[in-house]
Amino acid sequence: MSLLVTGARLITVPAGTDDPGYIEDGWMLVDDGRIAAVGSGTPTTTGDETLDVDGAFVAPGFVSSHSHLFTSGLRGLGVSETLYGWCDSMLGTTAHFGPEDMYWSTLHGALDFLGNGVTTAYNFTDPQQAWEPMIAGSRAGRAPLRPLEYHTRQADACRDAGLRFVDAIAMDVTAGTDDEVFARFAAAVAHTRGLDPDLALGASIMGQVQWSPRADAAEFEVAAMRRFGVTNQAHFLESPEQIAEQRAKFALYRDAGALGPDMMFGHFIQTTPEIIEETVAGGASMSWQPASNGRLASGVALVPEMLAMGMKVGIGLDDQACTDVSDPWQNMRMGIAMQRARTKDPLSMMPELVLRLHTLGGAEILGVDDRVGSLEVGKFADFVVVDPRHPDVGPLWHPVRSYVLSMTPRNLRGVYVGGELVHDGSASTNPLGDEASARVHEALPAIAARHGHPR
Structure with missing residues (x-):
């Protein structure tokens, strides 16, 4: 399966340069969990599915x-x-x-x-x-x-x-x-x-x-x-x-x-x-x-x-x-x-x-930068979708700097690992999420009650 991400304020963080790799109107093609292509403007390719992020940031996980x-x-x-x-x-x-x-x-x-x-x-x-x-x-x-x-x-x-x-x-x-x-x-x-x-x-x-x-x-x-x-x-x-x-x-x-x-x-x-x-x-x-x-x-x-x-x-x-x-x-x-x-x-x-x-x-x-850490062709398609308008931070005079200085998890709209959505900005897609929460809330207080920790 392939996924075409469009309409992105793309931050690629490429290797070998200090430039953050910002693309104002960017797109990215994900194929079989890895990044197959990155570009600007009108995409030169298609995907089985399209994710239009409508001006949100797309940056490396x-x-x-x-x-x-x-x-x-x-x-x-x-x-x-x-x-x-x-x-x-x-x-x-x-x-x-x-x-x-x-x-x-x-x-x-x-x-x-x-x-x-x-x-x-x-x-x-x-x-x-x-x-x-x-x-x-x-x-x-x-x-x-x-x-x-x-x-x-x-x-x-x-x-x-x-x-x-x-x-x-x-x-x-x-x-x-x-x-x-x-x-x-x-x-x-x-x-x-x-x-x-x-x-x-x-x-x-x-x-x-x-x-x-x-x-x-x-x-x-x-x-x-x-x-x-x-x-x-x-x-x-x-x-x-x-x-x-x-x-x-x-x-x-x-x-x-x-x-x-x-x-x-x-x-x-x-x-x-x-x-x-x-x-x-x-x-x-x-x-x-x-x-x-x-x-x-x-x-x-x-x-x-x-x-x-x-x-x-x-x-x-x-x-x-x-x-x-x-x-x-x-x-x-x-x-x-x-x-x-x-x-x-x-x-x-x-x-x-x-x-x-x-x-x-x-x-x-x-020692894993050949696989993760930036949005470059051949690497795993691990990325975040971050919307600077919800909550709205105003004009993006310096987009990459605004991404670092003004974004919070409240702006996070999606987290993708290998091109698959693992968190939609409000909840995990993992079927074990609810059980993990319940287990931690039940087990840790019980352990503390038995042994006198924590403080």
Whole structure:
């Protein structure tokens, strides 16, 4: 089946240029789930179906390069806390989850992302080893280990939601022998790679060096990267607490040989010039979470400086439990405001740049930009339809800038994955949506009542 989209204010975000690729009267042909042609004016082709968007924006689905979808039912917690206290509040609850609790929570989060225009996510799964509070810069690593299904059901939920995702898997290197650690990780990777490859775009490591008590944790992760051909994203230098301990662990990744294109650092706020220089020299990238960083009082990453030095950067929405609303437009605007307030220079973060970072830039650092992140021929037809007249924002003096600065989820009229409507602007088309909502509303309060969480 083919779909011809017409009458569009088309924003393509093409690769290889800083131009946003704006077409005032654009059209796009989708064939078998992929973009077959893009043009302006009168279409030169036809489709089995036609979608006339009548002057609405058509833009790439957002890419969240750093997400924790299982947290969707845990919003509004730990509001008076920074990172570790907030984690105690939220993950103290998931410590009591079983595999099916985790499945429905992740499905709820994945559908929420789709409903807000996010079509691809790097998803940090909740580890098989349950949460432990941080003490002196690390965790004891003695928490109970949950079954493999605790992880695999999270990947299943992303697939069942119809969200494209990179599956980030924790190695939990303190649980079991070295051989058992690798065998457990291999099983998780195999499950992800056995899912629909059009949705499960890859497997990755949830880097845990930041909180691991093992001095050789980075070596374990690098060995797994090479053995299994996976990427790695580590939460790193995020919190304004225990900065000396955090910075000292950078050398563990560097000395283990992790600093290459397959290595990403999530947050990367409490850096030094030397750490940034070594990261750029090694070819590693970073994922920036503006709304989360503000909510948790973590600080402001030096993103303009990192970009100027040649680092690749993507933007993520992070936890629904620390952005509270999965709104990519809010996330972009918060990023613009934070950087401009910090630098006192409006050119330090322009709307066109932040849009690129939340679409193609995110896809680039994840290594999936050959498939998603922009509206280009051959890529998956993942796009949003956004109407600037409902609610009306007035004349579009600079359309792309208005798209970033003035749109909200209220303007969202449709979300398409592979050319198929997955959300109509008011409700999900997924038949599991109502059940996911009911399950989360029933199960989470019951778990909290039994165990005294959350707070």
